[in-house]
Amino acid sequence: MRDVKQYTLPAASPIIEIKALQNGNEAETCARMMAGSEPWITLRRDYNASLKLLADPSREVYLALVGGRIAGFLILTLHGAFAGYIQSVCVAPDWRGQGIGSQLIAFAEERIFHEMPNVFICVSSFNHGAQKLYERLGYEVVGELKNYVVWGHSEILLRKTIAPLAEFKR
Numbered sequence: 381m382r383d384v385k386q387y388t389l390p391a392a393s394p395i396i397e398i399k400a401l402q403n404g405n406e407a408e409t410c411a412r413m414m415a416g417s418e419p420w421i422t423l424r425r426d427y428n429a430s431l432k433l434l435a436d437p438s439r440e441v442y443l444a445l446v447g448g449r450i451a452g453f454l455i456l457t458l459h460g461a462f463a464g465y466i467q468s469v470c471v472a473p474d475w476r477g478q479g480i481g482s483q484l485i486a487f488a489e490e491r492i493f494h495e496m497p498n499v500f501i502c503v504s505s506f507n508h509g510a511q512k513l514y515e516r517l518g519y520e521v522v523g524e525l526k527n528y529v530v531w532g533h534s535e536i537l538l539r540k541t542i543a544p545l546a547e548f549k550r
């Protein structure tokens with residue numbers, strides 16, 4: 381399912397539209413945003429690696445638009461091990477701290493919980509700001525993947541759940 385959704389954010393937050401990524405220009409904009417930002421600089425996900433991920437048809441990519449311009453994006457994996465995985469969430473530096481990331485994650489949860497009872501996300505051990513955000517949004521630490529992407533840093537696996545697998549009904 382590729383969806384389009386309109387969110388009204390709290391007062392003082394911009395109004396964003398969330399829509400599926402549609403073309404190569406949008407993917408290039410997102411790849412530049414990702415490759416130029418932590419944590420991906422430290423994790424060595426450069427422009428080409430970012431673009432490859434954004435173009436991977438096994439992923440779902442959604443954009444947060446403010447006034448028609450890309451202010452952030454989300455990459456989801458809905459198949460395979462840890463189905464319901466938020467692979468990446470990124471907000472453009474000028475738009476951070478204004479509720480866009482929270483709304484992208486709320487959108488991801490709505491999308492994933494429609495089909496499965498768990499949302500997973502990894503956060504780098506050095507990414508304290510994102511860790512704080514995910515804790516506030518109700519995510520729990522379920523494990524630590526040491527030296528998972530680069531030596532010297534862990535990826536912390538987080539989970540938010542609405543039901544055990546055996547109980548879940550779509």
Ligand SMILES: CC(C)(COP(=O)(O)OP(=O)(O)OC[C@H]1O[C@@H](n2cnc3c(N)ncnc32)[C@H](O)[C@@H]1OP(=O)(O)O)[C@@H](O)C(=O)NCCC(=O)NCCS
Nearest residue numbers: 418469470471476477478479480481482503509510512513
């Ligand atoms: C993490 C991120 C997606 C959150 O989106 P956002 O729109 O800034 O977040 P919101 O405005 O909804 O929530 C703000 C919270 O995010 C967290 N945060 C993390 N990095 C932040 C940043 N650079 N600027 C502002 N808030 C940040 C803080 O906990 C903040 O809470 P506070 O306002 O109480 O301090 C965004 O800051 C970002 O793209 N950061 C760089 C990439 C990244 O770390 N992605 C996550 C990888 S797991």
